[in-house]
Amino acid sequence: MPLNSSATPPNRQLGRLLTWILRYPRESFLFVVSLSVTLSVGVLRLGFSNDYQVYFSSDNPQLQAFESLQDTFAKNDNILFVVTPRDKDVFSKESLTALLALTTAAWQVPYSIRVDSVANFQHSYARGDELVVGNLVPEPEQLTPEALARIRRVALQDPLLVGRLVSKTGDVAGVNVTLQLPAVEPDEVEQAAQAARRIAAEIISKYPEVDIRLTGVVVMNDAFSGAAIEDAKTLYPLMFVAIFVALGLLLRSTSGTLTALLVVVLSITSTMGLAGWLGVSLSQATVPVPIVIMTLAIADSVHILVSYLRRLQGGGTKRNAMTRSLKQNLRPVFLTSFTTVIGFLSLNFSEAPPFRDLGNLLAIGVVVAFLLSVTLAPTAMMLLPAPPSGTVTLGSRRMQRLGAWVVEHRTFLFWSMLCLVVFLMLQLPRNRLNEQYVEYFDRTTEFRRATDYTVEHLTGIYSIEYSLSAGAPGGIYEPQFLHELDQFANWYRRQPGVRHVSVITDVLKKLNKNMNADDPASYRLPATREHAAQYLLVFELSLPAGLDLNSQINVDRSATRLTVTMDYLTTAEVLRLERDAFAWIRDHAPSMNAVAASPAIMFSHIAERNIRAMLEGTALALLLISATLIIGFRSFRIGLLSTIPNLIPMAMAFGLWGLVDGQIGLAVSVVSAMTLGIVVDDTVHFLNRYTNARANGAPAKEAVLDVFATVGTAIWVTSAVLILGFSMLILSHFEVNGDMGFVTAL
Numbered sequence: 001m002p003l004n005s006s007a008t009p010p011n012r013q014l015g016r017l018l019t020w021i022l023r024y025p026r027e028s029f030l031f032v033v034s035l036s037v038t039l040s041v042g043v044l045r046l047g048f049s050n051d052y053q054v055y056f057s058s059d060n061p062q063l064q065a066f067e068s069l070q071d072t073f074a075k076n077d078n079i080l081f082v083v084t085p086r087d088k089d090v091f092s093k094e095s096l097t098a099l100l101a102l103t104t105a106a107w108q109v110p111y112s113i114r115v116d117s118v119a120n121f122q123h124s125y126a127r128g129d130e131l132v133v134g135n136l137v138p139e140p141e142q143l144t145p146e147a148l149a150r151i152r153r154v155a156l157q158d159p160l161l162v163g164r165l166v167s168k169t170g171d172v173a174g175v176n177v178t179l180q181l182p183a184v185e186p187d188e189v190e191q192a193a194q195a196a197r198r199i200a201a202e203i204i205s206k207y208p209e210v211d212i213r214l215t216g217v218v219v220m221n222d223a224f225s226g227a228a229i230e231d232a233k234t235l236y237p238l239m240f241v242a243i244f245v246a247l248g249l250l251l252r253s254t255s256g257t258l259t260a261l262l263v264v265v266l267s268i269t270s271t272m273g274l275a276g277w278l279g280v281s282l283s284q285a286t287v288p289v290p291i292v293i294m295t296l297a298i299a300d301s302v303h304i305l306v307s308y309l310r311r312l313q314g315g316g317t318k319r320n321a322m323t324r325s326l327k328q329n330l331r332p333v334f335l336t337s338f339t340t341v342i343g344f345l346s347l348n349f350s351e352a353p354p355f356r357d358l359g360n361l362l363a364i365g366v367v368v369a370f371l372l373s374v375t376l377a378p379t380a381m382m383l384l385p386a387p388p389s390g391t392v393t394l395g396s397r398r399m400q401r402l403g404a405w406v407v408e409h410r411t412f413l414f415w416s417m418l419c420l421v422v423f424l425m426l427q428l429p430r431n432r433l434n435e436q437y438v439e440y441f442d443r444t445t446e447f448r449r450a451t452d453y454t455v456e457h458l459t460g461i462y463s464i465e466y467s468l469s470a471g472a473p474g475g476i477y478e479p480q481f482l483h484e485l486d487q488f489a490n491w492y493r494r495q496p497g498v499r500h501v502s503v504i505t506d507v508l509k510k511l512n513k514n515m516n517a518d519d520p521a522s523y524r525l526p527a528t529r530e531h532a533a534q535y536l537l538v539f540e541l542s543l544p545a546g547l548d549l550n551s552q553i554n555v556d557r558s559a560t561r562l563t564v565t566m567d568y569l570t571t572a573e574v575l576r577l578e579r580d581a582f583a584w585i586r587d588h589a590p591s592m593n594a595v596a597a598s599p600a601i602m603f604s605h606i607a608e609r610n611i612r613a614m615l616e617g618t619a620l621a622l623l624l625i626s627a628t629l630i631i632g633f634r635s636f637r638i639g640l641l642s643t644i645p646n647l648i649p650m651a652m653a654f655g656l657w658g659l660v661d662g663q664i665g666l667a668v669s670v671v672s673a674m675t676l677g678i679v680v681d682d683t684v685h686f687l688n689r690y691t692n693a694r695a696n697g698a699p700a701k702e703a704v705l706d707v708f709a710t711v712g713t714a715i716w717v718t719s720a721v722l723i724l725g726f727s728m729l730i731l732s733h734f735e736v737n738g739d740m741g742f743v744t745a746l
Helices: 009-023 025-045 061-072 093-108 145-155 188-206 217-251 254-277 289-313 318-349 353-383 396-408 410-425 446-457 479-493 504-514 529-541 571-588 599-633 636-641 644-660 671-676 680-695 700-710 712-731 735-745
Strands: 078-085 112-116 122-127 130-135 173-179 210-215 462-469 498-502 559-566 593-597
Touching: 009 025, 009 318, 009 353, 025 254, 025 353, 061 462, 061 559, 061 593, 061 599, 078 093, 078 188, 078 217, 078 446, 093 112, 093 145, 093 173, 093 188, 093 210, 122 504, 130 529, 188 210, 188 217, 210 217, 210 446, 217 254, 217 289, 217 446, 217 712, 254 289, 254 353, 289 318, 289 353, 289 712, 318 353, 318 599, 318 671, 318 680, 353 671, 396 410, 396 700, 396 712, 410 644, 462 571, 462 599, 479 498, 479 504, 479 529, 479 559, 479 571, 504 529, 504 559, 571 593, 571 599, 593 599, 599 636, 599 644, 599 671, 599 680, 636 680, 644 671, 644 680, 644 735, 671 735, 680 700, 680 712, 700 712, 712 735
Parallel strands: none
Antiparallel strands: 078 173, 078 210, 112 173, 122 130, 462 559, 462 593, 498 559
């Protein structure tokens, strides 16, 4: 029996190939397995990137601004040791001794170029006509009660320290290590993070009266790879076991279960191997690829296997049963695979390269899964023993009863479902754009717990950095520029959510006071350009190596850096703060050339743009999928009608998400495009069987009953597997994947 009697043109040649494959199952099986193994070897070539900057393409304007700022000043890749004395007093002799030891040890972190803390803070004061600059905290033997009182008084009054390296109440302190990663070795981040953990453990063992937590950009980057490893160790095995058990229960066939699992394993390894041969670098965002491919590969093979097993129950031969199964399922499986590929490829509209990689890898995986489902699965079933006579897949009779109940209560079901759809769609406005990269990690991860603690007790983790240009070499010394810079810093300090502002004018005001016999009334900016230049020159000459002002002032003194540290702010709040700041500069300092940059700015802008980009991608994917279904069903009416049950699930899911959470970030924003092709699976198989029955003269009611009786079981089995697969992502400690899995499962 030829397979191509009712196939669409793209399937006709494939039908002839499958006829040949069934004639020579052993040779075909060995060839397909050998080819899959060859592709799988490429897994050894896969790399992994744990840098948060992989979420930004090289032409991203915010990334370019951030890199330019870091090239002008020092980089801000950092590790922050957050030190909490058990007696809640940073300024006790024991705590300061531990802080001194940690500050010294922190220089041993690989690639460190600067260490800042209360212990080595360069305190300046007047001694007669002399400016004295030195460490605020002396050696431990000099920590007398009088010295401790002086250190506490100075530290808690200095705006350069409070809210940055010491808390306002003096119960928590920070040691900040700035790193210059050369980006030569792949494990530089891991080296630095492990060294920091080792140093923290050594200090705690030597000074048990303090607790130490770690946060910062480098620790966050290390957490990306840690989350990926944790997901691979837990989610993949758990998913594999769950799928194995589910297939065994649903198919009631050992040979069918083993065949489906073989298709799954080779689909995953072939796809990831092909990614390795193509030189793709994985990231945390692509960690779900094996799980999604596992799910989709089963969805393809289950339709073929369920139909095959059902026909065997009728007493047919294995070859005849498989031939008829392929003839029935070839077109719908091809259409669902093709539309799923379209949906995944629409992720190339995403602003974030990792999600483009995710879409491309999943598109490749769908193609591989389809080819293995229609070649490897049939030949394997030809070679394996047939299941015992009378075995039925779980739910086949129940599906027939369900079909009869649906037809009988169709009016009630239509209106009740319509009401539910309308209700959930009305919840769509509850969703809000929000992208906070610290919240990529759930509260069970060490980095997230340490960061939350830091924000609550010491300083913010989000920041906005400015490169503020005076327009000419030495221009930062001009009194007018300094006045505007100081006013800008004060404006920021009044904004809600701002924890600390680091600005060079605070240093100059303190130096002006020092040069006027420490008169408190002189705590103001120098009156002339010459005074400002002289004060900074004298101060810089007094600074030890590694603690200069290069992180705040550029080489020719034409620009300075201002850093704003914030609480956890939403994407909308960050963008509004950025807009308000530029409006203030335009109105009060129009001659000041300002560039804003930071990870918070970068993620906020990319989240906002990604929403628009994915709407465009989803719209294009919808048009292409609708055209595919119109051509596939050879009916404009049926093809157009099929788009309705493909759009409604997304609207309902996002409506329910609005009730449950409502935060739309990078991951959730790509769900609509990603799932558009997946939800077509049920629709295509339903309508394919329905149109065939109608073409054979069956009335609408009988055609619907025929759908439930024939492909109904496969539809609910694949739906159950899809939901199970994506729900597994909810267990991920990386909430980007967890949210994406949850909404997709919905």
